[in-house]
Amino acid sequence: MMSEQTFTGLQAVFLNCSIKADKSQSRTQLLINRAAGIMEAEGVSVEHVYALDYDIAFGMIKDGATEEPKQKDDWPEIQKKIMAADILVIGTPIWLGVKSSVATLAIERLYAYSGDHNDKDQYAYYGKVGGVVITGNEDGAKHCAMDILYALSHIGYTIPPQADCAWLGEAGPGPSYGDTEWKGKKLDVPAGYDNEFTNRNTTFMAWNLMHAAKMLKDNGGYPSKGNTTSGWRHAMNAEDQNPEYR
Amino acid sequence: MMSEQTFTGLQAVFLNCSIKADKSQSRTQLLINRAAGIMEAEGVSVEHVYALDYDIAFGMIKDGATEEPKQKDDWPEIQKKIMAADILVIGTPIWLGVKSSVATLAIERLYAYSGDHNDKDQYAYYGKVGGVVITGNEDGAKHCAMDILYALSHIGYTIPPQADCAWLGEAGPGPSYGDTEWKGKKLDVPAGYDNEFTNRNTTFMAWNLMHAAKMLKDNGGYPSKGNTTSGWRHAMNAEDQNPEYR
Amino acid sequence: MMSEQTFTGLQAVFLNCSIKADKSQSRTQLLINRAAGIMEAEGVSVEHVYALDYDIAFGMIKDGATEEPKQKDDWPEIQKKIMAADILVIGTPIWLGVKSSVATLAIERLYAYSGDHNDKDQYAYYGKVGGVVITGNEDGAKHCAMDILYALSHIGYTIPPQADCAWLGEAGPGPSYGDTEWKGKKLDVPAGYDNEFTNRNTTFMAWNLMHAAKMLKDNGGYPSKGNTTSGWRHAMNAEDQNPEYR
Amino acid sequence: MMSEQTFTGLQAVFLNCSIKADKSQSRTQLLINRAAGIMEAEGVSVEHVYALDYDIAFGMIKDGATEEPKQKDDWPEIQKKIMAADILVIGTPIWLGVKSSVATLAIERLYAYSGDHNDKDQYAYYGKVGGVVITGNEDGAKHCAMDILYALSHIGYTIPPQADCAWLGEAGPGPSYGDTEWKGKKLDVPAGYDNEFTNRNTTFMAWNLMHAAKMLKDNGGYPSKGNTTSGWRHAMNAEDQNPEYR
Numbered sequence: 001m002m003s004e005q006t007f008t009g010l011q012a013v014f015l016n017c018s019i020k021a022d023k024s025q026s027r028t029q030l031l032i033n034r035a036a037g038i039m040e041a042e043g044v045s046v047e048h049v050y051a052l053d054y055d056i057a058f059g060m061i062k063d064g065a066t067e068e069p070k071q072k073d074d075w076p077e078i079q080k081k082i083m084a085a086d087i088l089v090i091g092t093p094i095w096l097g098v099k100s101s102v103a104t105l106a107i108e109r110l111y112a113y114s115g116d117h118n119d120k121d122q123y124a125y126y127g128k129v130g131g132v133v134i135t136g137n138e139d140g141a142k143h144c145a146m147d148i149l150y151a152l153s154h155i156g157y158t159i160p161p162q163a164d165c166a167w168l169g170e171a172g173p174g175p176s177y178g179d180t181e182w183k184g185k186k187l188d189v190p191a192g193y194d195n196e197f198t199n200r201n202t203t204f205m206a207w208n209l210m211h212a213a214k215m216l217k218d219n220g221g222y223p224s225k226g227n228t229t230s231g232w233r234h235a236m237n238a239e240d241q242n243p244e245y246r
Numbered sequence: 247m248m249s250e251q252t253f254t255g256l257q258a259v260f261l262n263c264s265i266k267a268d269k270s271q272s273r274t275q276l277l278i279n280r281a282a283g284i285m286e287a288e289g290v291s292v293e294h295v296y297a298l299d300y301d302i303a304f305g306m307i308k309d310g311a312t313e314e315p316k317q318k319d320d321w322p323e324i325q326k327k328i329m330a331a332d333i334l335v336i337g338t339p340i341w342l343g344v345k346s347s348v349a350t351l352a353i354e355r356l357y358a359y360s361g362d363h364n365d366k367d368q369y370a371y372y373g374k375v376g377g378v379v380i381t382g383n384e385d386g387a388k389h390c391a392m393d394i395l396y397a398l399s400h401i402g403y404t405i406p407p408q409a410d411c412a413w414l415g416e417a418g419p420g421p422s423y424g425d426t427e428w429k430g431k432k433l434d435v436p437a438g439y440d441n442e443f444t445n446r447n448t449t450f451m452a453w454n455l456m457h458a459a460k461m462l463k464d465n466g467g468y469p470s471k472g473n474t475t476s477g478w479r480h481a482m483n484a485e486d487q488n489p490e491y492r
Numbered sequence: 493m494m495s496e497q498t499f500t501g502l503q504a505v506f507l508n509c510s511i512k513a514d515k516s517q518s519r520t521q522l523l524i525n526r527a528a529g530i531m532e533a534e535g536v537s538v539e540h541v542y543a544l545d546y547d548i549a550f551g552m553i554k555d556g557a558t559e560e561p562k563q564k565d566d567w568p569e570i571q572k573k574i575m576a577a578d579i580l581v582i583g584t585p586i587w588l589g590v591k592s593s594v595a596t597l598a599i600e601r602l603y604a605y606s607g608d609h610n611d612k613d614q615y616a617y618y619g620k621v622g623g624v625v626i627t628g629n630e631d632g633a634k635h636c637a638m639d640i641l642y643a644l645s646h647i648g649y650t651i652p653p654q655a656d657c658a659w660l661g662e663a664g665p666g667p668s669y670g671d672t673e674w675k676g677k678k679l680d681v682p683a684g685y686d687n688e689f690t691n692r693n694t695t696f697m698a699w700n701l702m703h704a705a706k707m708l709k710d711n712g713g714y715p716s717k718g719n720t721t722s723g724w725r726h727a728m729n730a731e732d733q734n735p736e737y738r
Numbered sequence: 739m740m741s742e743q744t745f746t747g748l749q750a751v752f753l754n755c756s757i758k759a760d761k762s763q764s765r766t767q768l769l770i771n772r773a774a775g776i777m778e779a780e781g782v783s784v785e786h787v788y789a790l791d792y793d794i795a796f797g798m799i800k801d802g803a804t805e806e807p808k809q810k811d812d813w814p815e816i817q818k819k820i821m822a823a824d825i826l827v828i829g830t831p832i833w834l835g836v837k838s839s840v841a842t843l844a845i846e847r848l849y850a851y852s853g854d855h856n857d858k859d860q861y862a863y864y865g866k867v868g869g870v871v872i873t874g875n876e877d878g879a880k881h882c883a884m885d886i887l888y889a890l891s892h893i894g895y896t897i898p899p900q901a902d903c904a905w906l907g908e909a910g911p912g913p914s915y916g917d918t919e920w921k922g923k924k925l926d927v928p929a930g931y932d933n934e935f936t937n938r939n940t941t942f943m944a945w946n947l948m949h950a951a952k953m954l955k956d957n958g959g960y961p962s963k964g965n966t967t968s969g970w971r972h973a974m975n976a977e978d979q980n981p982e983y984r
Contacts, residue, residue, distance in 0.1 A: 014268045017276060018313065021290075023438075027422040029352060030489035030490065033488070033489045033490070034484040034487040034488075034489050035487075036487075037484075037486075037487030038482045038484060038487060039474075055280075065285070093404075105348065107325045113386060114366045121405070125407070126407050127375075127457075142396070142400070143256070145396060145400075146392045146395075146396030147392060148362055149395070149396060149399060150388070150391060150392030150395060150396065153395060153405050153407065153410075154388070154391075154410070156408065158404065158405065158407060158458070159401040159405040160468070161369070161372050161399065161403065161405055161468070161473070162369075162397060162402065162473070165484075167306060186342025190489075199483065199484040199485040200478055200484075202484035203472055203473075203481065203482075204389045204472065204473045204478065206472065206484070207472025207473045207481065208471075208472075210448060211468045211469050211471075211472075212404070214264075214469070215462075215465055215468075216461075219461055222407070222454065222457045222461075225453060225456050225457075226450065226452065226457075227407070227449075227450045227453045227454055230451075232449045235449065235453065236284045236288055236449075237284065237285060237363070237445065237447035237449040238280040238281065238411075238444075238446075238452070239279075241279065241280040241283030241284060242279070242283065243276035243277065243439065244424075246277065
C-alpha cells in the first residue's frame with residue numbers, strides 16, 4: 001500500500017476537441033480546467049492542447065507534410081506531447097449525441113501511430129492511462145465516453161475506474177456548462193458549476209488517472225510477456241489452446 | 247520489473263452471455279475456452295458461468311427473491327463468484343450488431359450492486375479488471391466491446407490495454423466460429439480457428455488481464471484518496487478548482 | 493396533398509420494455525401514454541403490450557415452445573399483434589446509457605422473424621413504420637434511439653422524421669419522469685410533465701408515425717422492384733454496375 | 739399501387755466522407771458507384787460530392803466565411819446541393835469501428851442548418867430520404883449505419899427499409915473493397931466485388947431510397963399537421979394527454 005503518495009514526475013496532456021475556432025468560447029475547457037487543476041495541485045505536469053489551434057490533416061497518416069499528397073499538418077507536434085505524457089485526457093463537446101468531429105479526427109491520428117512499439121516491443125501506448133471530459137447541454141455523455149475510452153483502450157491505453165466525467169442539462173435546449181444566463185434570466189450559479197455529481201466524478205477521474213499512472217510507472221509499465229506482436233507465440237497463447245475443451 | 251511472473255492466487259470468472267438455451271451450441275464458448283485456457287495454464291483459478299444455466303430476474307434489483315414483487319432469481323449466486331474474482335471476462339455473441347440480451351441483463355444486475363463499497367469505502371468493483379470475448383459471423387465486435395468495457399469501467403473495473411478479442415467472418419451470412427462446414431462444403435479448419443488476428447488478440451487480452459490483475463493485487467488495489475463517496479471532498483477536488491483559470 | 497386526414501383503420505402497438513416486474517412502476521409507460529393518447533384521439537387503434545407481463549424465451553428462435561430445447565414462450569402472441577399493426581413503438585428505460593435488456597430481447601425476437609416475407613415477397617416488416625419512446629433520469633436517449641431505430645430499419649421498418657422522443661433530467665441522480673417528489677421535497681409539477689421539448693418531440697413523433705403509416709398504406713406499401721431476395725437480380729442491380737466508373 | 743415506375747425528376751447526392759486527400763484512393767467510392775449507378779440507370783439525377791475536395795470549416799455554423807471568427811468554408815456550396823436533392827447518401831469508411839471524422843464533420847454542418855424550415859414551416863429536411871454506404875476491412879458497418887441514419891432521421895430525413903449497405907472482410911487486417919491483391923497474392927476478383935450480400939443490400943438500398951423519395955414527392959412531402967414548431971400545440975398534442983391514463 002502506498003502512503004504519502006506524490007505524483008510529481010507524472011505528465012498529463014488534456015486535448016480539447018471542441019469544434020469552436022475561438023477557444024475562449026469552449027465550455028468543455030471549463031470542465032477540463034477543473035480536472036487539470038486537481039492534477040496540477042498534486043504535482044502532475046499538465047499541458048493543455050486546444051486541437052483547433054493546430055492545422056491537423058485528415059488521413060490515416062503519421063505526417064501529412066511528408067506523405068503524398070502533401071498537406072500542412074501540425075499533428076506530429078501534438079503526437080510528441082502525447083507520447084511524452086503518462087496521462088491523456090480527451091475533452092469533447094456532444095453534438096447530436098456523439099463526440100465531435102475534432103475528437104474523431106484526433107483519434108484517427110492517434111490510431112495512425114498505433115503500430116509503433118516501445119522498447120519492450122509492445123505497442124507504444126502501453127503503460128499510459130486515458131480518460132475523458134465531456135460537456136453537452138442535454139444528452140450523450142456515456143455514449144461519447146464509451147466511444148473514446150474504447151479507442152484509447154484498443155490502441156494500448158489503460159482505463160482506470162470511472163475515467164469519465166461530464167455535465168449535461170435537462171432534456172431539450174438549455175444553458176451550456178458555465179453559462180451565466182439562459183433566455184434572458186441570470187442564473188444564480190453558472191450552469192453546472194454546483195452539480196455535485198459532475199464535481200464528484202471529475203474528482204474521481206482525476207485521482208484514478210493519477211493512481212493508475214503512478215502504479216504503472218512504478219511497475220515499469222506492463223510486463224511484455226504475451227502481449228507483443230513479435231513474442232506472443234512464445235508465451236502461452238490462444239493458438240495452442242483447445243477451444244473445445246470443457 | 248517483474249520476473250518469473252506467476253499468477254497463482256488470481257481468480258477469474260468467464261461469464262458466457264450466449265442466448266442459446268443449450269450451452270453446447272454456443273460458439274462464443276469456444277473462443278472463451280481459448281482465453282480461459284491461457285489463464286489456467288498460468289495458474290489462475292478459472293470459473294466458467296453460462297448465464298442461461300441460471301434463472302436471472304429482470305430489474306434494477308440485488309435479489310429478486312427478497313424484493314417485491316418476488317421473483318425466482320439465481321443472480322446472487324453469480325454475483326458472489328464475480329465478487330470473489332479478480333478478473334471478469336464477459337462473453338457475448340453479436341445479434342444485429344449489438345451485444346446480447348443476456349449480456350445486457352447481466353450488466354444491469356452488476357450495476358444494481360454498483361453502490362456497494364469495499365473496505366476502503368471505494369465502490370466494490372475497484373481493484374478488479376475486466377475484458378470481453380465476442381463472436382459473430384460478420385460485424386459488430388468493436389461496438390459490443392465498447393459497450394461492455396465502458397459499463398465495466400463505469401462501475402469500477404480497470405480495463406487493461408487491448409482487453410477485447412473477437413472473431414468475425416466476411417460481410418453477409420457465413421459460418422460461425424468453429425463451424426466445420428458451410429453450405430454443405432467441409433471447411434479445412436473450423437471457421438476462425440486459424441485466424442491469426444483473433445488468436446493474437448485473445449492472447450494479448452488474457453495476458454494483459456493477468457498482468458493488470460496481479461499489479462493491482464500486489465498494490466492492494468487503488469489508494470482511496472480522491473475516489474470515495476464519503477471522502478472526495480477531503481482530497482483536492484473539482485469543486486475547489488476554478489473552471490475559468492487558464 | 494392530403495386533406496381531412498383521418499387515421500381510422502391504422503393500428504399501433506406500443507411495446508413497453510421496462511425492466512420492472514410491476515408495470516405500475518414503469519415511468520416509461522407514462523410517456524408512452526402521451527404518445528398513444530394522441531394516436532387514439534386521431535382514430536388509430538392502439539394496443540399496449542407490457543413485455544414483462546409475458547414469458548419471453550431467449551434465443552434466435554420463432555417459438556420456444558416448438559423448437560429444441562423446448563421453453564415456455566409467449567413471444568408468438570406478441571409477434572402476432574406486431575404483424576397486425578402498421579406502427580410499432582418500442583418504449584425503453586435507460587440503464588447505464590443503453591437500452592434495456594428487455595428491449596434487447598424483444599429486438600432479438602423480432603429479428604428471428606426477419607426472414608419471413610409478405611405477399612410481394614419482400615421482408616415481412618416492409619410497409620410498417622417504427623418509433624421509440626425513452627425515459628431515463630440523466631443520459632442516453634439518443635444512443636438508445638439510434639440503436640432501436642436502426643434495428644427496426646434493418647429488418648424492414650420505415651423510420652419517419654424525428655421518430656424518437658425522450659425525457660431526461662440533469663446530469664447525476666435525480667427524479668424520474670412523473671416523480672412528484674425528490675429528496676423529500678414536493679415538486680410543483682411531476683418531473684418532466686411540463687418539459688416543452690419532450691412534449692413537442694412526442695407530438696412530432698406521434699404525428700409523423702401516423703402520416704408515414706397512412707401514406708404507406710394508401711400506396712399499398714413499397715413497390716417490390718429491386719427489394720426482394722428472389723427478384724433483385726431481375727431489376728437494375730449492384731452486381732451489374734461498374735464500381736470503377738466515374 | 740404504382741406501375742411503370744419512373745424516377746425521372748428525382749435528384750440524389752452521394753457525399754463521400756473518405757479521409758483520403760486523394761479521391762482516387764477511396765474504396766468507399768467504389769461501392770458508392772454501384773449504388774449511384776443503379777439510380778442513374780433508373781433516371782435519377784445523381785451528383786457526387788467528395789467532401790475532402792472542399793475546405794469545410796469546423797463549428798456549429800452555417801457559413802464560416804460570414805460568422806466570427808471568419809474561416810474559409812465551402813460547406814454552403816455543398817449544403818445547396820443537398821437541399822436541392824430528394825435523396826442523400828452518406829458514404830464513410832470505418833476507422834476503429836466508427837464513422838470517419840469527415841462524416842462527423844459533415845453531419846455537424848448539416849445539423850447547423852436543422853433549424854431552417856420549409857414552406858410548410860416543417861424542418862427543412864422533411865420530405866427527403868437518406869441512406870449510407872460503408873466500407874471497411876473488418877468490422878463496424880452496423881455501428882456506423884446506426885449513427886449516421888439516426889442523425890439524418892433526427893434532423894428530418896425519412897429512412898426507408900434497409901437503407902444501409904456495406905462491405906467488410908474477415909476479422910483482422912485484410913484487403914479493402916476493390917483490392918486486387920493481398921500480401922503479394924493476386925485475387926481472382928477484386929475484394930468484395932462478388933459478395934452477394936453486399937450486392938443485394940446495395941440494390942435494396944438504392945431501390946428503397948428511390949421508392950420512398952418518389953412516394954414522398956408524389957404526396958407533396960409530409961402533411962404539416964402536428965409536426966411544426968409553430969403549430970404542434972394547435973394539433974392533438976402530448977401536453978394535453980394524461981400520462982397516467984391507462
